[in-house]
Amino acid sequence: MPIRGIFILGMVFLLSSCRMINMMMPADSRPGKITYPVQKISDREFKSTVEALNSEFRKEFKHAAIFEENGIREYKGPETCLQCHENISVTDHKTGNTKTVDLMENLTSSAHYTFYSKAHPNVWGFNGELADNFPMGKINRPCPKPGSFAMTAWAEIVVTEAGDTLSEGCGQCHIGGQYQAPLGEMMPGYRTLQKEKETIDCLICHSAAYDMNQKQVVVDANGGKRWAQDRSMRAAIAVESPSSQACLRCHQHNFGGDIYVDEADPSFMQSLVNTGKERPRVLHPGSKRGTPISPSWDVHAAAGVSCIECHTTEGHYIAKGKHTTTMMANDLPDVAVTCEKCHSDAPHSNNEELADFLNMHTEKIACQTCHIPSLHPDNATMRDFSHTEFEEHPGIYIYHDIEKKNLPGEGIVYKWWNGDATFLGNPIGDNPNGKNLYSFYQPEHVWPDFQDFDYAGWYEKVMRPIAQKKPSKLYAMKKFNGRQHIDLQNRGPFGGMFVPYNLPDYYRYGKPAQAASKEMEKSMMKMMYGTMFDVYMMNKFIRFMDDGSGNFLKGWNTKAYKDVKNIADGKVEPRWIPADASMEISHSIRLEGALTCANCHSENGVLDWTYLGYDDDEAEMLSQNPLE
Secondary structure: OOOOHHHHHHHHHHHHHHHHHHOOOOOHOOOOOOOOOOOOOHHHHHHHHHHHHHHHHHHOHHHHHHHHHHOOOOOOOOHHHHHOOOOOEEOOOOOOOOEEEHHHHHHHHOHHHHEEEEEOOOOEOOOOEEEOOOOOEEEOOOOOOOOOOOOOOOEEEEEOOOOOOOOOOHHHOOOOOOOOOHHHHOOOOOOOOHHOOOOOOOHHHOOOOOHHHHEEEEEEOOOOOOOOOOOHHHHHEOOOOHHHHHHHHHHHHHHOOOOOOOOOOOHHHHHHHHHOOOHHHHOOEEEEEOOOOOOOHHHHHHOOHHHHHHOEEEEOOOOOOOOOOOOOOOOOOOOOOHHHHHHOOOOOOOOOOHHHHHHOOOOOOOOHHHOOOOOOOOOEEEEEEEEEEEEEEOEEEEEEEEEEEOEEEOOEEEEEOOOOEEEOOOOOOOOOOOOOOOOOOOOOOOOOOHHOOOOOHHHHHHHHHHHHOOOOOEEEEEEEEEEEEEEEEEOOOEEEEEEOHHHHHHHHHHHHHHHHHHHHOOOOHHHHOOOHHHHHHHHHHHHHHOOOOOOOOOOOHHHHHHHHEEEOOOOEEEEEEOOEEEEEEOOOOOOOOOOOOOOOOOOOOOOOOOOOOOOHHHHHHHHHOOOO
């Protein structure tokens, strides 16, 4: 058979296998053909739209001239973009050379589309194994904002007691426009289907004029729920490289939360100001990281530095850095994102008397340790999903934030960190003094069934060698812990399988156990406890919660489904994670108010020198201000 014939047969087989994978998914989780309304404007409307955009943004958008010359008066989604951008030139992050790649292939293999990556070279299981070479990210890990999974809570309509309808779900922070997260992408050999490509939201990242009021849940004639998009010509004309404001349409949700809007420049909070007209998005109180990115909080935002100036790109692959504790999906895990890229390793020069003294600290202390002196007040450090309280506006029940601490030594904790992390967001590292007095894992919420577990012995055997693999620096981290229902038949000494909540039920009735049971009825949860997920992902996933002995978790227990569905006594209950997570914080950088010598080197300083691995004599010496 000719080579061309073999190639065609191969493509037919591949396409068939992709369709088979989708057919294996529950009916409500398969991609479908979606038709978006297309807005066609006249030449006069085109001209007036361009003039209005130029006036509003005080610049000219180059696509206006391209559209005018080529008679483009309607935007049909990716189809319109691919007329010119089928292939793009990118800089190879390994060689530094320019190469040409297929745009759609580059995009659909990126973490911003898939919600996961397979490479996690800095994530370690509690069993001492590198959690690498399998799909993991926000697609299959619980979100500590609403207490749910992307694979079950993609697009939800919340109906309040007053009859108002709200939009909620993980799909609001995603470029895919289907009825479900791109679950097929996790399966071996899968290739993104054309109908999936057609629904991608290019403009939410690339348009300066994207209207976030369009980003709300709609219900199609087939009953499928999805997130609408702004596909107007106004948005299409205003295409540009992604700005910080565009990135923050999704990311401000976790950095600054859903409540704070910077009056100095609300353009950094577009998703909080424009929440949707017919079905507004639910705004969650209690920021995940407490580090808003806006001119009033961050010197880089005030200086006009864009996100992608620090976060190197390779087309749609975006570096998140080598130091991460919670962002498991990373397109370019071997690309560093560091302050030294712009500031060198001796950044202090303004004060001649102190410059050498301060620069000496950079050998052991990360820049953000001093330059993030506080977190935003609406910053959750202890969140109890199992206890709800009613919010008059917008008329829903929400979780209870027990603590909102934002000061150094309270909401901000200090850890030795080498850039690696455990499976549950504990920064791995060791004091470089070599005395083995520091332990990054000290559980404060030990579960009753593990009271006799030897955490200290496990640490020395399994984690200390990992902590000493790479040099550590002292970092400021954000403390967080959440109490949520746990499948106790799939748990180990360090945590277990979270049971997600059905968001419409949770918000309406405020009964977490009922909402957890309701979510377990969803087809994807049944599938998670089924054979395919067991073999392909969950069996490996759950073993990382073991201590390395294999005594606690030999694999994923699929038989637990009925007990979890029924919230059986002794089988499911809300629990805190044994050790608080310490999330990386690297935004809300400030010059004014940065920590000074006395903040650390004093009797009441923010650093606990004994906890950090210094002996008594060293701790006493370090508690004294060397400049006094």
